[in-house]
Amino acid sequence: MAWDTEGTRRRLKEAATVEFAERGPDGTTMARIAERAGINKERLYKYFGDKQALFETVLADELQKLAASVPPPEDGFANIGEFAGRTYDYHAAHPHLVRLLLWEGLAGGPVADEANRTAHYRDKTRAYAAAQRAGILDDDVDPDHMAFMIIGLSAWWFSVPHLAGMLTGADDQTEHARRRASVVRAAQRLARPHLD
Amino acid sequence: MAWDTEGTRRRLKEAATVEFAERGPDGTTMARIAERAGINKERLYKYFGDKQALFETVLADELQKLAASVPPPEDGFANIGEFAGRTYDYHAAHPHLVRLLLWEGLAGGPVADEANRTAHYRDKTRAYAAAQRAGILDDDVDPDHMAFMIIGLSAWWFSVPHLAGMLTGADDQTEHARRRASVVRAAQRLARPHLD
DNA sequence: GAAAAATCCAACCGCAACGTTGGATTTGGT
DNA sequence: ACCAAATCCAACGTTGCGGTTGGATTTTTC
Secondary structure: OOOOHHHHHHHHHHHHHHHHHHHHHHHOOHHHHHHHHOOOHHHHHHHHOOHHHHHHHHHHHHHHHHHHHOOOOOOOOOOHHHHHHHHHHHHHHOOHHHHHHHHHHHHOOOOOOHHHHHHHHHHHHHHHHHHHHOOOOOOOOOHHHHHHHHHHHHHHHHHOHHHHHHHHOOOOHHHHHHHHHHHHHHHHHHHOOOOO | OOOOHHHHHHHHHHHHHHHHHHHHHHHOOHHHHHHHHOOOHHHHHHHHOOHHHHHHHHHHHHHHHHHHHOOOOOOOOOOHHHHHHHHHHHHHHOOHHHHHHHHHHHHOOOOOOHHHHHHHHHHHHHHHHHHHHOOOOOOOOOHHHHHHHHHHHHHHHHHOHHHHHHHHOOOOHHHHHHHHHHHHHHHHHHHOOOOO
């Protein structure tokens, strides 16, 4: 088998993603990551530095994937509900991400990849503002807050799943669909113009 | 000084609340809790058992305080916006609680005080359902999901403060007021009946 | 075939944490 | 005065983790 340094790096990062999402930065051990990847623990340090750096790499990577998978719609949020729905779908398919995000916020350490993320959210806010000026979205709520709350509507379900469970019962197939529908409706009600 | 076992218990619990909220179950050490309380570490075990049990006690206690401080309004959610605003205010004044809740969800261990909490949420859902039947709230979204999302609108700001910061800038006094206003408006738009 | 790079392996250091224990000391009740 | 309960104190055993290191082994490259 040929040397495959990119593959090694990727396998380590994937294992780290799973472990970090599951147990958090504190609960995760470098030995477990290596074991899960089937690669010697010592490789981790050569490739990623220490644990904190590895965590930041993992999180930055996963955020990139989200941004690539759920781009802001070309219609300028004309169908904001479906946009929120697609965000919900992404989180449902990749529950790692929200968990990593929460671990990061709770730990209170450095914010991974902060410059890029800030720029990304600036663009997003601009897009919302443009949609408001165009009359596609209501301007009842400031664009940055609207962006933040739309994210929240989708992600909240995966942020406190035990609370969701106590309120709604176990989330089987039908409950999952029901939740998605609620997210879509809530986003519409929150952001679409209406007469009141 | 007289023996004050209740006071000892309370001081330990308060110290534990601060530490657990700040660093989470993993990051918190029993020694630090005792040190913060100014009480010998060994007392913790006599009073609360092990670390996990202490954490559950702390969380159950803080949830009781929230329920006592922000009761469902007597007007049956006629002013749902202000109700969400008061919830936001409580979280702003007691940022411990959301953090404890998130640590619990992420850790994935046993749910503290599950029976009482489930009952509490059942009642809450019933109250929302009644308000919907009375025409005070829109029935566009199922009552359990509405309750869950209203909680989310208030708590999301404190769940991912670093994300909020990247979107809105630092949260000084004015930003704080702005956020509260957005929560109030969002809750109204989400739940109040309107013609569309 | 030799040198260089990637990987594995195993052991190590230092440290910090959980939970316990055995006793000394203080306080309260009777 | 005496006994029981609450507290303090200091040390312990054990476990586990982060990060490093020195070398053996395999693969690539030239």
